[in-house]
Amino acid sequence: MTREINTGTGELLCSVTDHVATLTLNRPDKRNAMGAEMMPALQHMLLQVEADSDVRVVVLTGAGNGFCAGGDVSSMGARIGAGSTLTVDEKIRFLQHAQESCSLRLYELTKPTLAALPGAAAGAGMSLALACDLRIAAQSAFIVPAFGAIGLSGDYGGSWYLSKLIGPGRAKELYYTNRRMQSDEALSLGVFNAVVPDEELRAAAQTMAAKIAKGAPVALRYMKENHNRAMVSDLKTTMAAEADRMVRTTHTEDFANASAAFLNKQTPVFKGK
Known part of the structure:
Protein backbone atom coordinates (compact mmCIF):
# COMPACT_ATOMS: atom_id res chain seq x y z
CA MET A 1 0.00 0.00 0.00
CA THR A 2 1.30 3.45 -0.95
CA ARG A 3 0.45 6.72 0.74
CA GLU A 4 1.11 10.10 -0.80
CA ILE A 5 2.40 12.98 1.31
CA ASN A 6 1.68 16.58 0.37
CA THR A 7 4.95 18.49 0.11
CA GLY A 8 3.31 21.85 -0.53
CA THR A 9 4.59 22.04 -4.10
CA GLY A 10 4.37 20.09 -7.34
CA GLU A 11 8.14 20.46 -7.70
CA LEU A 12 8.71 17.79 -5.04
CA LEU A 13 6.74 14.57 -4.71
CA CYS A 14 6.70 12.21 -1.74
CA SER A 15 5.23 8.75 -1.31
CA VAL A 16 5.73 5.95 1.22
CA THR A 17 5.64 2.24 0.32
CA ASP A 18 6.83 -0.64 2.53
CA HIS A 19 8.48 1.76 5.01
CA VAL A 20 10.35 3.48 2.14
CA ALA A 21 9.80 7.20 1.55
CA THR A 22 10.56 8.27 -2.01
CA LEU A 23 11.28 11.96 -2.57
CA THR A 24 11.13 12.87 -6.25
CA LEU A 25 12.59 16.11 -7.59
CA ASN A 26 9.89 17.02 -10.08
CA ARG A 27 11.03 19.60 -12.61
CA PRO A 28 11.74 17.32 -15.59
CA ASP A 29 11.50 20.23 -18.05
CA LYS A 30 14.41 21.84 -16.16
CA ARG A 31 16.26 18.54 -15.60
CA ASN A 32 15.08 18.78 -11.98
CA ALA A 33 17.24 21.82 -11.29
CA MET A 34 17.24 23.04 -7.69
CA GLY A 35 14.97 26.09 -7.55
CA ALA A 36 13.60 28.48 -4.93
CA GLU A 37 10.38 26.46 -4.56
CA MET A 38 11.80 22.95 -4.62
CA MET A 39 14.63 23.31 -2.12
CA PRO A 40 12.71 24.67 0.90
CA ALA A 41 10.21 21.86 0.33
CA LEU A 42 13.02 19.29 0.26
CA GLN A 43 14.53 20.71 3.43
CA HIS A 44 11.15 20.45 5.18
CA MET A 45 10.37 16.97 3.88
CA LEU A 46 13.71 15.59 5.06
CA LEU A 47 12.73 16.63 8.58
CA GLN A 48 9.24 15.19 8.14
CA VAL A 49 10.28 11.76 6.88
CA GLU A 50 12.98 11.56 9.53
CA ALA A 51 10.33 12.09 12.22
CA ASP A 52 7.85 9.65 10.60
CA SER A 53 8.05 6.35 12.50
CA ASP A 54 6.61 4.48 9.50
CA VAL A 55 9.59 5.55 7.35
CA ARG A 56 12.76 3.49 7.72
CA VAL A 57 14.59 4.30 4.46
CA VAL A 58 14.58 7.40 2.26
CA VAL A 59 15.04 7.33 -1.52
CA LEU A 60 15.91 10.53 -3.38
CA SER A 75 17.34 31.39 -9.33
CA MET A 76 20.94 31.38 -8.08
CA GLY A 77 21.59 34.75 -9.65
CA ALA A 78 18.64 36.26 -7.84
CA ARG A 79 19.80 34.94 -4.47
CA ILE A 80 23.60 34.89 -4.41
CA GLY A 81 24.67 36.41 -7.75
CA ALA A 82 25.98 39.89 -8.44
CA GLY A 83 22.43 41.14 -9.08
CA SER A 84 21.24 40.35 -5.55
CA THR A 85 20.82 43.20 -3.07
CA LEU A 86 22.30 41.10 -0.25
CA THR A 87 25.83 41.75 0.94
CA VAL A 88 28.50 39.16 0.15
CA ASP A 89 28.49 38.00 3.78
CA GLU A 90 24.70 37.64 3.72
CA GLU A 100 23.43 22.44 5.89
CA SER A 101 19.64 22.07 5.80
CA CYS A 102 19.74 19.91 2.68
CA SER A 103 23.02 18.20 1.77
CA LEU A 104 24.36 17.90 5.32
CA ARG A 105 20.94 16.86 6.58
CA LEU A 106 20.83 14.09 4.00
CA TYR A 107 24.27 12.90 5.07
CA GLU A 108 23.41 12.98 8.77
CA LEU A 109 19.81 11.76 8.50
CA THR A 110 19.15 9.11 11.14
CA LYS A 111 17.76 6.75 8.50
CA PRO A 112 19.54 5.13 5.54
CA THR A 113 19.34 7.14 2.33
CA LEU A 114 19.52 5.94 -1.25
CA ALA A 115 19.92 8.07 -4.37
CA ALA A 116 18.31 6.59 -7.49
CA LEU A 117 19.79 8.20 -10.61
CA PRO A 118 17.74 7.87 -13.81
CA GLY A 119 20.21 10.13 -15.59
CA ALA A 120 22.61 13.00 -15.03
CA ALA A 121 23.55 14.25 -11.58
CA ALA A 122 25.38 17.53 -12.18
CA GLY A 123 26.81 20.28 -10.01
CA ALA A 124 25.01 20.53 -6.68
CA GLY A 125 22.77 17.72 -7.93
CA MET A 126 25.84 15.51 -7.95
CA SER A 127 26.55 16.64 -4.40
CA LEU A 128 23.03 15.63 -3.30
CA ALA A 129 23.49 12.17 -4.80
CA LEU A 130 26.87 11.80 -3.07
CA ALA A 131 25.36 12.93 0.25
CA CYS A 132 23.20 9.81 0.28
CA ASP A 133 24.49 6.59 1.82
CA LEU A 134 24.06 4.51 -1.33
CA ARG A 135 23.57 5.17 -5.04
CA ILE A 136 21.83 3.00 -7.62
CA ALA A 137 21.96 4.26 -11.19
CA ALA A 138 20.51 3.66 -14.60
CA GLN A 139 22.99 2.57 -17.26
CA SER A 140 22.71 5.99 -18.93
CA ALA A 141 23.32 7.92 -15.72
CA PHE A 142 26.50 9.86 -15.03
CA ILE A 143 27.89 12.43 -12.62
CA VAL A 144 29.65 15.63 -13.59
CA PRO A 145 30.77 18.55 -11.38
CA ALA A 146 29.66 21.12 -14.02
CA PHE A 147 30.74 24.06 -11.87
CA GLY A 148 33.83 24.95 -13.88
CA ALA A 149 31.84 25.20 -17.09
CA ILE A 150 30.12 28.33 -15.75
CA GLY A 151 33.03 29.71 -13.74
CA LEU A 152 32.00 28.45 -10.31
CA SER A 153 34.01 26.55 -7.69
CA GLY A 154 31.43 24.13 -6.26
CA ASP A 155 29.15 23.75 -3.26
CA TYR A 156 26.87 21.41 -1.29
CA GLY A 157 29.82 19.33 -0.10
CA GLY A 158 30.65 17.67 -3.40
CA SER A 159 34.41 18.09 -3.00
CA TRP A 160 34.32 16.37 0.42
CA TYR A 161 31.97 13.54 -0.58
CA LEU A 162 33.79 12.76 -3.82
CA SER A 163 37.26 12.91 -2.23
CA LYS A 164 36.14 10.46 0.44
CA LEU A 165 34.76 8.07 -2.19
CA ILE A 166 37.49 8.09 -4.83
CA GLY A 167 40.43 9.95 -3.27
CA PRO A 168 41.49 13.59 -3.64
CA GLY A 169 43.54 13.09 -6.81
CA ARG A 170 40.68 11.64 -8.83
CA ALA A 171 38.18 14.08 -7.31
CA LYS A 172 40.31 17.10 -8.22
CA GLU A 173 40.82 15.78 -11.75
CA LEU A 174 37.07 15.45 -12.19
CA TYR A 175 36.44 18.97 -10.89
CA TYR A 176 39.29 20.59 -12.82
CA THR A 177 38.49 18.98 -16.18
CA ASN A 178 34.72 18.89 -15.73
CA ARG A 179 34.52 15.53 -17.47
CA ARG A 180 31.64 13.14 -17.05
CA MET A 181 32.03 10.00 -14.98
CA GLN A 182 29.86 7.45 -16.77
CA SER A 183 28.00 4.71 -14.93
CA ASP A 184 30.52 1.94 -15.64
CA GLU A 185 33.43 3.96 -14.23
CA ALA A 186 31.34 5.15 -11.29
CA LEU A 187 30.46 1.55 -10.48
CA SER A 188 34.07 0.36 -10.70
CA LEU A 189 35.24 3.15 -8.37
CA GLY A 190 32.46 2.58 -5.84
CA VAL A 191 30.63 5.83 -6.49
CA PHE A 192 27.60 3.80 -7.63
CA ASN A 193 26.65 0.72 -5.64
CA ALA A 194 24.68 -0.78 -8.52
CA VAL A 195 23.91 -0.03 -12.16
CA VAL A 196 20.80 -1.41 -13.82
CA PRO A 197 19.09 -1.05 -17.22
CA ASP A 198 17.34 2.31 -17.48
CA GLY A 215 16.37 -4.40 9.12
CA ALA A 216 16.24 -3.21 12.72
CA PRO A 217 15.75 0.60 12.64
CA VAL A 218 17.79 1.30 15.78
CA ARG A 229 32.12 8.77 12.39
CA ALA A 230 34.74 6.43 10.95
CA MET A 231 35.20 8.88 8.07
CA VAL A 232 36.54 11.58 10.39
CA SER A 233 37.69 9.85 13.61
CA ASP A 234 40.64 7.72 14.63
CA LEU A 235 40.30 3.98 15.26
CA LYS A 236 40.16 4.20 19.06
CA THR A 237 37.41 6.81 19.00
CA THR A 238 35.47 4.81 16.43
CA MET A 239 35.77 1.59 18.42
CA ALA A 240 34.69 3.31 21.64
CA ALA A 241 31.54 4.60 19.95
CA GLU A 242 30.91 1.20 18.36
CA ALA A 243 31.02 -0.42 21.81
CA ASP A 244 28.56 2.15 23.13
CA ARG A 245 26.09 1.58 20.28
CA MET A 246 26.55 -2.20 20.35
CA VAL A 247 25.60 -2.41 24.02
CA ARG A 248 22.62 -0.12 23.48
CA THR A 249 21.27 -2.35 20.69
CA THR A 250 21.43 -5.37 23.03
CA HIS A 251 18.88 -3.58 25.21
CA THR A 252 16.30 -3.20 22.42
CA GLU A 253 13.17 -5.28 22.01
CA ASP A 254 14.24 -5.96 18.43
CA PHE A 255 17.41 -7.70 19.60
CA ALA A 256 15.52 -9.79 22.16
CA ASN A 257 12.89 -10.81 19.64
CA ALA A 258 15.47 -11.50 16.91
CA SER A 259 17.50 -13.67 19.28
CA ALA A 260 14.42 -15.74 20.07
CA ALA A 261 13.54 -15.97 16.38
CA PHE A 262 17.08 -17.16 15.59
CA LEU A 263 16.86 -19.95 18.15
CA ASN A 264 13.51 -21.01 16.71
CA LYS A 265 14.82 -20.77 13.13
CA GLN A 266 12.33 -18.02 12.33
CA THR A 267 12.73 -14.73 10.44
CA GLY A 272 12.11 -0.27 15.83
CA LYS A 273 11.99 -0.59 19.61
Whole structure:
Protein backbone atom coordinates (compact mmCIF):
# COMPACT_ATOMS: atom_id res chain seq x y z
CA MET A 1 0.00 0.00 0.00
CA THR A 2 1.30 3.45 -0.95
CA ARG A 3 0.45 6.72 0.74
CA GLU A 4 1.11 10.10 -0.80
CA ILE A 5 2.40 12.98 1.31
CA ASN A 6 1.68 16.58 0.37
CA THR A 7 4.95 18.49 0.11
CA GLY A 8 3.31 21.85 -0.53
CA THR A 9 4.59 22.04 -4.10
CA GLY A 10 4.37 20.09 -7.34
CA GLU A 11 8.14 20.46 -7.70
CA LEU A 12 8.71 17.79 -5.04
CA LEU A 13 6.74 14.57 -4.71
CA CYS A 14 6.70 12.21 -1.74
CA SER A 15 5.23 8.75 -1.31
CA VAL A 16 5.73 5.95 1.22
CA THR A 17 5.64 2.24 0.32
CA ASP A 18 6.83 -0.64 2.53
CA HIS A 19 8.48 1.76 5.01
CA VAL A 20 10.35 3.48 2.14
CA ALA A 21 9.80 7.20 1.55
CA THR A 22 10.56 8.27 -2.01
CA LEU A 23 11.28 11.96 -2.57
CA THR A 24 11.13 12.87 -6.25
CA LEU A 25 12.59 16.11 -7.59
CA ASN A 26 9.89 17.02 -10.08
CA ARG A 27 11.03 19.60 -12.61
CA PRO A 28 11.74 17.32 -15.59
CA ASP A 29 11.50 20.23 -18.05
CA LYS A 30 14.41 21.84 -16.16
CA ARG A 31 16.26 18.54 -15.60
CA ASN A 32 15.08 18.78 -11.98
CA ALA A 33 17.24 21.82 -11.29
CA MET A 34 17.24 23.04 -7.69
CA GLY A 35 14.97 26.09 -7.55
CA ALA A 36 13.60 28.48 -4.93
CA GLU A 37 10.38 26.46 -4.56
CA MET A 38 11.80 22.95 -4.62
CA MET A 39 14.63 23.31 -2.12
CA PRO A 40 12.71 24.67 0.90
CA ALA A 41 10.21 21.86 0.33
CA LEU A 42 13.02 19.29 0.26
CA GLN A 43 14.53 20.71 3.43
CA HIS A 44 11.15 20.45 5.18
CA MET A 45 10.37 16.97 3.88
CA LEU A 46 13.71 15.59 5.06
CA LEU A 47 12.73 16.63 8.58
CA GLN A 48 9.24 15.19 8.14
CA VAL A 49 10.28 11.76 6.88
CA GLU A 50 12.98 11.56 9.53
CA ALA A 51 10.33 12.09 12.22
CA ASP A 52 7.85 9.65 10.60
CA SER A 53 8.05 6.35 12.50
CA ASP A 54 6.61 4.48 9.50
CA VAL A 55 9.59 5.55 7.35
CA ARG A 56 12.76 3.49 7.72
CA VAL A 57 14.59 4.30 4.46
CA VAL A 58 14.58 7.40 2.26
CA VAL A 59 15.04 7.33 -1.52
CA LEU A 60 15.91 10.53 -3.38
CA THR A 61 15.35 10.50 -7.14
CA GLY A 62 14.43 12.71 -10.08
CA ALA A 63 11.47 12.73 -12.43
CA GLY A 64 11.94 11.90 -16.10
CA ASN A 65 15.37 11.01 -17.41
CA GLY A 66 17.55 12.99 -15.05
CA PHE A 67 18.42 13.09 -11.37
CA CYS A 68 19.26 16.77 -10.84
CA ALA A 69 21.04 19.32 -13.01
CA GLY A 70 22.24 21.30 -10.01
CA GLY A 71 21.20 24.81 -9.09
CA ASP A 72 18.82 26.72 -11.31
CA VAL A 73 21.16 29.39 -12.69
CA SER A 74 18.45 32.07 -12.91
CA SER A 75 17.34 31.39 -9.33
CA MET A 76 20.94 31.38 -8.08
CA GLY A 77 21.59 34.75 -9.65
CA ALA A 78 18.64 36.26 -7.84
CA ARG A 79 19.80 34.94 -4.47
CA ILE A 80 23.60 34.89 -4.41
CA GLY A 81 24.67 36.41 -7.75
CA ALA A 82 25.98 39.89 -8.44
CA GLY A 83 22.43 41.14 -9.08
CA SER A 84 21.24 40.35 -5.55
CA THR A 85 20.82 43.20 -3.07
CA LEU A 86 22.30 41.10 -0.25
CA THR A 87 25.83 41.75 0.94
CA VAL A 88 28.50 39.16 0.15
CA ASP A 89 28.49 38.00 3.78
CA GLU A 90 24.70 37.64 3.72
CA LYS A 91 24.91 35.59 0.52
CA ILE A 92 27.53 33.33 2.09
CA ARG A 93 25.36 32.76 5.16
CA PHE A 94 22.34 32.05 2.95
CA LEU A 95 24.23 29.41 0.98
CA GLN A 96 25.75 27.88 4.11
CA HIS A 97 22.28 27.48 5.60
CA ALA A 98 20.92 25.99 2.36
CA GLN A 99 23.77 23.47 2.26
CA GLU A 100 23.43 22.44 5.89
CA SER A 101 19.64 22.07 5.80
CA CYS A 102 19.74 19.91 2.68
CA SER A 103 23.02 18.20 1.77
CA LEU A 104 24.36 17.90 5.32
CA ARG A 105 20.94 16.86 6.58
CA LEU A 106 20.83 14.09 4.00
CA TYR A 107 24.27 12.90 5.07
CA GLU A 108 23.41 12.98 8.77
CA LEU A 109 19.81 11.76 8.50
CA THR A 110 19.15 9.11 11.14
CA LYS A 111 17.76 6.75 8.50
CA PRO A 112 19.54 5.13 5.54
CA THR A 113 19.34 7.14 2.33
CA LEU A 114 19.52 5.94 -1.25
CA ALA A 115 19.92 8.07 -4.37
CA ALA A 116 18.31 6.59 -7.49
CA LEU A 117 19.79 8.20 -10.61
CA PRO A 118 17.74 7.87 -13.81
CA GLY A 119 20.21 10.13 -15.59
CA ALA A 120 22.61 13.00 -15.03
CA ALA A 121 23.55 14.25 -11.58
CA ALA A 122 25.38 17.53 -12.18
CA GLY A 123 26.81 20.28 -10.01
CA ALA A 124 25.01 20.53 -6.68
CA GLY A 125 22.77 17.72 -7.93
CA MET A 126 25.84 15.51 -7.95
CA SER A 127 26.55 16.64 -4.40
CA LEU A 128 23.03 15.63 -3.30
CA ALA A 129 23.49 12.17 -4.80
CA LEU A 130 26.87 11.80 -3.07
CA ALA A 131 25.36 12.93 0.25
CA CYS A 132 23.20 9.81 0.28
CA ASP A 133 24.49 6.59 1.82
CA LEU A 134 24.06 4.51 -1.33
CA ARG A 135 23.57 5.17 -5.04
CA ILE A 136 21.83 3.00 -7.62
CA ALA A 137 21.96 4.26 -11.19
CA ALA A 138 20.51 3.66 -14.60
CA GLN A 139 22.99 2.57 -17.26
CA SER A 140 22.71 5.99 -18.93
CA ALA A 141 23.32 7.92 -15.72
CA PHE A 142 26.50 9.86 -15.03
CA ILE A 143 27.89 12.43 -12.62
CA VAL A 144 29.65 15.63 -13.59
CA PRO A 145 30.77 18.55 -11.38
CA ALA A 146 29.66 21.12 -14.02
CA PHE A 147 30.74 24.06 -11.87
CA GLY A 148 33.83 24.95 -13.88
CA ALA A 149 31.84 25.20 -17.09
CA ILE A 150 30.12 28.33 -15.75
CA GLY A 151 33.03 29.71 -13.74
CA LEU A 152 32.00 28.45 -10.31
CA SER A 153 34.01 26.55 -7.69
CA GLY A 154 31.43 24.13 -6.26
CA ASP A 155 29.15 23.75 -3.26
CA TYR A 156 26.87 21.41 -1.29
CA GLY A 157 29.82 19.33 -0.10
CA GLY A 158 30.65 17.67 -3.40
CA SER A 159 34.41 18.09 -3.00
CA TRP A 160 34.32 16.37 0.42
CA TYR A 161 31.97 13.54 -0.58
CA LEU A 162 33.79 12.76 -3.82
CA SER A 163 37.26 12.91 -2.23
CA LYS A 164 36.14 10.46 0.44
CA LEU A 165 34.76 8.07 -2.19
CA ILE A 166 37.49 8.09 -4.83
CA GLY A 167 40.43 9.95 -3.27
CA PRO A 168 41.49 13.59 -3.64
CA GLY A 169 43.54 13.09 -6.81
CA ARG A 170 40.68 11.64 -8.83
CA ALA A 171 38.18 14.08 -7.31
CA LYS A 172 40.31 17.10 -8.22
CA GLU A 173 40.82 15.78 -11.75
CA LEU A 174 37.07 15.45 -12.19
CA TYR A 175 36.44 18.97 -10.89
CA TYR A 176 39.29 20.59 -12.82
CA THR A 177 38.49 18.98 -16.18
CA ASN A 178 34.72 18.89 -15.73
CA ARG A 179 34.52 15.53 -17.47
CA ARG A 180 31.64 13.14 -17.05
CA MET A 181 32.03 10.00 -14.98
CA GLN A 182 29.86 7.45 -16.77
CA SER A 183 28.00 4.71 -14.93
CA ASP A 184 30.52 1.94 -15.64
CA GLU A 185 33.43 3.96 -14.23
CA ALA A 186 31.34 5.15 -11.29
CA LEU A 187 30.46 1.55 -10.48
CA SER A 188 34.07 0.36 -10.70
CA LEU A 189 35.24 3.15 -8.37
CA GLY A 190 32.46 2.58 -5.84
CA VAL A 191 30.63 5.83 -6.49
CA PHE A 192 27.60 3.80 -7.63
CA ASN A 193 26.65 0.72 -5.64
CA ALA A 194 24.68 -0.78 -8.52
CA VAL A 195 23.91 -0.03 -12.16
CA VAL A 196 20.80 -1.41 -13.82
CA PRO A 197 19.09 -1.05 -17.22
CA ASP A 198 17.34 2.31 -17.48
CA GLU A 199 13.85 0.84 -17.50
CA GLU A 200 14.53 -1.18 -14.33
CA LEU A 201 15.81 1.65 -12.14
CA ARG A 202 12.63 2.56 -10.22
CA ALA A 203 11.80 -1.04 -9.36
CA ALA A 204 15.41 -1.88 -8.49
CA ALA A 205 15.70 1.14 -6.18
CA GLN A 206 12.47 0.23 -4.37
CA THR A 207 13.61 -3.38 -4.02
CA MET A 208 16.98 -2.37 -2.56
CA ALA A 209 15.41 0.18 -0.20
CA ALA A 210 12.67 -2.21 0.94
CA LYS A 211 15.28 -4.86 1.71
CA ILE A 212 17.17 -2.40 3.92
CA ALA A 213 13.89 -1.31 5.55
CA LYS A 214 13.37 -4.86 6.83
CA GLY A 215 16.37 -4.40 9.12
CA ALA A 216 16.24 -3.21 12.72
CA PRO A 217 15.75 0.60 12.64
CA VAL A 218 17.79 1.30 15.78
CA ALA A 219 20.67 -0.86 14.56
CA LEU A 220 20.57 0.77 11.13
CA ARG A 221 20.72 4.22 12.70
CA TYR A 222 23.74 3.24 14.79
CA MET A 223 25.41 1.57 11.79
CA LYS A 224 25.12 4.84 9.88
CA GLU A 225 26.50 6.79 12.84
CA ASN A 226 29.43 4.39 13.12
CA HIS A 227 30.36 4.62 9.45
CA ASN A 228 29.99 8.40 9.28
CA ARG A 229 32.12 8.77 12.39
CA ALA A 230 34.74 6.43 10.95
CA MET A 231 35.20 8.88 8.07
CA VAL A 232 36.54 11.58 10.39
CA SER A 233 37.69 9.85 13.61
CA ASP A 234 40.64 7.72 14.63
CA LEU A 235 40.30 3.98 15.26
CA LYS A 236 40.16 4.20 19.06
CA THR A 237 37.41 6.81 19.00
CA THR A 238 35.47 4.81 16.43
CA MET A 239 35.77 1.59 18.42
CA ALA A 240 34.69 3.31 21.64
CA ALA A 241 31.54 4.60 19.95
CA GLU A 242 30.91 1.20 18.36
CA ALA A 243 31.02 -0.42 21.81
CA ASP A 244 28.56 2.15 23.13
CA ARG A 245 26.09 1.58 20.28
CA MET A 246 26.55 -2.20 20.35
CA VAL A 247 25.60 -2.41 24.02
CA ARG A 248 22.62 -0.12 23.48
CA THR A 249 21.27 -2.35 20.69
CA THR A 250 21.43 -5.37 23.03
CA HIS A 251 18.88 -3.58 25.21
CA THR A 252 16.30 -3.20 22.42
CA GLU A 253 13.17 -5.28 22.01
CA ASP A 254 14.24 -5.96 18.43
CA PHE A 255 17.41 -7.70 19.60
CA ALA A 256 15.52 -9.79 22.16
CA ASN A 257 12.89 -10.81 19.64
CA ALA A 258 15.47 -11.50 16.91
CA SER A 259 17.50 -13.67 19.28
CA ALA A 260 14.42 -15.74 20.07
CA ALA A 261 13.54 -15.97 16.38
CA PHE A 262 17.08 -17.16 15.59
CA LEU A 263 16.86 -19.95 18.15
CA ASN A 264 13.51 -21.01 16.71
CA LYS A 265 14.82 -20.77 13.13
CA GLN A 266 12.33 -18.02 12.33
CA THR A 267 12.73 -14.73 10.44
CA PRO A 268 12.56 -11.76 12.84
CA VAL A 269 10.20 -8.87 12.25
CA PHE A 270 11.74 -5.66 13.56
CA LYS A 271 9.56 -2.99 15.19
CA GLY A 272 12.11 -0.27 15.83
CA LYS A 273 11.99 -0.59 19.61
